[in-house]
Amino acid sequence: MKTKGGQGAGGRGGASRTRRPARDQARNAAFDVVRAVDERDAYANLLLPRLLRERGIKGRDAALATELAYGTLRGLGTYDAVIEMCSDRAPDPDVRDALRLGAHQLLRMRVPPHAAVGTTVDLVRLRIGPGAAKFVNAVLRKIGSRTLEEWVPIVAPDPADDPVGHLAVAYGHPRWIVSAFRDALGGSDELADLLDADNARPLVTLVARPGRSSVEELEDFGALPGRYSPYAAYLREGDPGQIGAVAETRAAVQDEASQLVTLALTRVPVDADGEELWLDMCAGPGGKAGLLDAIATYGDLAGPADGARRSTAEATPEPARGSADVPVPEAFPGGARLLAADVQPHRARLVWQTTRDASVVTADGTEPAWRQGVFDRVMLDAPCTGLGALRRRPEARWRRDPAGIAELGKLQRRLLDSALDAVRPGGVVAYVTCSPHLAETRVVVGDVVGRRGDVEQLDARDYLPEVDGLGDGPHAQFWPHRHGTDAMFLALLRKRS
Numbered sequence: 001m002k003t004k005g006g007q008g009a010g011g012r013g014g015a016s017r018t019r020r021p022a023r024d025q026a027r028n029a030a031f032d033v034v035r036a037v038d039e040r041d042a043y044a045n046l047l048l049p050r051l052l053r054e055r056g057i058k059g060r061d062a063a064l065a066t067e068l069a070y071g072t073l074r075g076l077g078t079y080d081a082v083i084e085m086c087s088d089r090a091p092d093p094d095v096r097d098a099l100r101l102g103a104h105q106l107l108r109m110r111v112p113p114h115a116a117v118g119t120t121v122d123l124v125r126l127r128i129g130p131g132a133a134k135f136v137n138a139v140l141r142k143i144g145s146r147t148l149e150e151w152v153p154i155v156a157p158d159p160a161d162d163p164v165g166h167l168a169v170a171y172g173h174p175r176w177i178v179s180a181f182r183d184a185l186g187g188s189d190e191l192a193d194l195l196d197a198d199n200a201r202p203l204v205t206l207v208a209r210p211g212r213s214s215v216e217e218l219e220d221f222g223a224l225p226g227r228y229s230p231y232a233a234y235l236r237e238g239d240p241g242q243i244g245a246v247a248e249t250r251a252a253v254q255d256e257a258s259q260l261v262t263l264a265l266t267r268v269p270v271d272a273d274g275e276e277l278w279l280d281m282c283a284g285p286g287g288k289a290g291l292l293d294a295i296a297t298y299g300d301l302a303g304p305a306d307g308a309r310r311s312t313a314e315a316t317p318e319p320a321r322g323s324a325d326v327p328v329p330e331a332f333p334g335g336a337r338l339l340a341a342d343v344q345p346h347r348a349r350l351v352w353q354t355t356r357d358a359s360v361v362t363a364d365g366t367e368p369a370w371r372q373g374v375f376d377r378v379m380l381d382a383p384c385t386g387l388g389a390l391r392r393r394p395e396a397r398w399r400r401d402p403a404g405i406a407e408l409g410k411l412q413r414r415l416l417d418s419a420l421d422a423v424r425p426g427g428v429v430a431y432v433t434c435s436p437h438l439a440e441t442r443v444v445v446g447d448v449v450g451r452r453g454d455v456e457q458l459d460a461r462d463y464l465p466e467v468d469g470l471g472d473g474p475h476a477q478f479w480p481h482r483h484g485t486d487a488m489f490l491a492l493l494r495k496r497s
């Protein structure tokens with residue numbers, strides 16, 4: 001992980017390096033996670049649950065450890081700038097991580113200063129040594145002398161000269177990501193709101209796979225019905241794995257935008273006579289395939305959130321935007337069959353485990369193992385930077401590298417060409433990314449559609465009438481600050497007959 005500083009003074013003063021367990025379990029666990037992410041590129045969302053389980057940390061302590069670790073990792077761009085301002089030398093990496101934890105408590109968690117400083121100094125004394133503890137005490141006292149709002153104008157560039165640089169420091173995002181978000185939003189008006197939403201912990205969203213579970217079943221576990229998707233339920237607290245429907249793959253954890261882009265693909269009329277053939281080309285680990293599999297088997301039983309249902313009589317080829325009668329094809333009268341593929345065998349195996357009726361293959365979508373021109377609907381949830389899901393992976397923003405986008409773009413174009421080759425004339429492809437970066441979204445779609453003469457782009461918003469604020473079309477762009485979802489992108493492309 002790229003971070004500032006390096007080997008340097010830590011004020012250790014010959015202190016002992018013995019690693020004794022401190023009494024403050026939550027802060028110790030958070031420190032271990034921040035260290036592991038910094039030192040050996042660990043994934044916080046995999047490591048923290050394991051540490052909590054192994055150490056028997058539960059309830060409020062587990063919540064505190066989570067907030068400390070994730071919050072510190074999200075905000076470390078901001079905290080490093082403040083730490084640098086308050087230190088007379090570059091701290092050693094372990095001391096710097098402790099300072100980051102302390103800074104998060106002081107500046108964002110509103111922990112009383114004496115408690116934030118005292119507990120961090122105790123932790124450093126036990127885990128690093130008394131010399132380092134003295135140094136940390138002095139630096140944290142300086143940090144605690146101002147609020148975050150007071151520090152930002154001191155450590156961040158002047159917004160009048162450098163608005164992107166200012167927001168990058170104020171909201172703890174790499175500069176290139178702030179620029180990319182501004183470009184995707186088409187301006188700076190909502191940029192601060194978006195960055196702020198990226199720093200908030202997302203609600204756990206569940207999907208009740210139609211015909212297999214229901215939102216009502218999930219409500220029995222304290223979940224609340226979703227805002228848009230008829231299958232979504234928000235879990236405020238508790239471990240989703242403890243819910244029977246989730247353990248039995250009748251329900252799953254799935255962001256609401258992921259559910260909606262999947263639903264949109266199934267809502268486009270395709271005039272199939274007989275059984276429809278669906279392909280999920282990049283299916284692992286199986287979130288969208290799990291929902292497609294259920295819809296293929298049972299149809300869109302719940303219908304859209306406004307209560308309108310799939311029906312033959314209401315089907316119209318050209319939907320009116322905002323219409324209560326959501327344009328849907330017949331409820332797959334001939335049935336539908338799903339083929340799901342992923343290039344990585346272990347991810348294909350996960351798809352196999354989460355679906356029931358789908359056929360699952362390990363296959364490279366750019367060298368298809370299936371017949372061309374036969375599928376009615378193809379889901380291409382392309383490999384991407386994942387910039388739309390930064391809320392979920394606290395350290396991800398510091399690991400992404402803009403240099404990788406060009407390579408990803410080549411793969412995305414090849415996969416989209418392949419998806420369009422796989423679909424039959426009249427059939428439809430959903431191009432989806434969990435990133436709003438223009439180079440992965442509109443530019444890829446524009447290039448491929450512009451180069452081929454056999455594709456028309458549909459207005460994706462017409463197939464999501466229950467959701468406002470999806471942009472100017474023809475694609476649909478979800479946003480965390482507008483929709484409370486990941487920043488998922490959807491383009492719907494029909495192969496000309």
Ligand SMILES: C[S@@+](CC[C@H](N)C(=O)[O-])C[C@H]1O[C@@H](n2cnc3c(N)ncnc32)[C@H](O)[C@@H]1O
Nearest residue numbers: 282283284285286287288342343364365381383
């Ligand atoms: C964004 S993820 C898909 C997420 C999935 N649709 C879901 O909802 O759970 C992209 C997937 O594409 C797969 N992938 C990457 N390159 C591929 C290729 N050439 N052919 C098929 N799958 C590929 C990756 O292994 C990864 O599982």
